[in-house]
Amino acid sequence: MSTRHKLTNKDISEQYIDIELWLMPSDFIGAFAYWVTAQNPNKGILEVKPSLLAFKDSIVPAFKNDLLPEKFTYDRLQEYVNDKAFEKIPEILALNEMKPDYIDLGALARNVFYMILREYITQS
Numbered sequence: 001m002s003t004r005h006k007l008t009n010k011d012i013s014e015q016y017i018d019i020e021l022w023l024m025p026s027d028f029i030g031a032f033a034y035w036v037t038a039q040n041p042n043k044g045i046l047e048v049k050p051s052l053l054a055f056k057d058s059i060v061p062a063f064k065n066d067l068l069p070e071k072f073t074y075d076r077l078q079e080y081v082n083d084k085a086f087e088k089i090p091e092i093l094a095l096n097e098m099k100p101d102y103i104d105l106g107a108l109a110r111n112v113f114y115m116i117l118r119e120y121i122t123q124s
Contacts, residue, residue, distance in 0.1 A: 007122070012114060019074055021077065028059045036095065039108055
């Protein structure tokens with residue numbers, strides 16, 4: 001695959017739709033931790049542990065053995081990382097209900113999804 005493009009989300013969606021990724025739970029957790037922290041609109045450090053643990057619990061069943069890489073496709077990754085999946089996890093939904101401001105779960109899911117893909121594309 002050519003990497004002569006900028007790897008925007010659009011580039012990835014158009015040119016890597018048939019990608020096969022070998023991922024570990026840490027790939028999901030790392031991207032989630034990065035973006036939930038980066039998207040925190042409130043002052044101070046956000047307590048991310050509850051949402052991280054809940055996200056991990058939702059991801060681990062996707063792995064036959066969570067100590068070994070598992071094959072994911074673009075579509076399979078999207079099954080686990082999307083706004084609807086995030087809304088079903090109370091600890092993540094709570095991020096959308098924070099005050100005075102909230103974390104947009106659609107943006108969070110999109111950022112996590114594309115970070116996982118971008119990391120795999122650039123590091124493979």
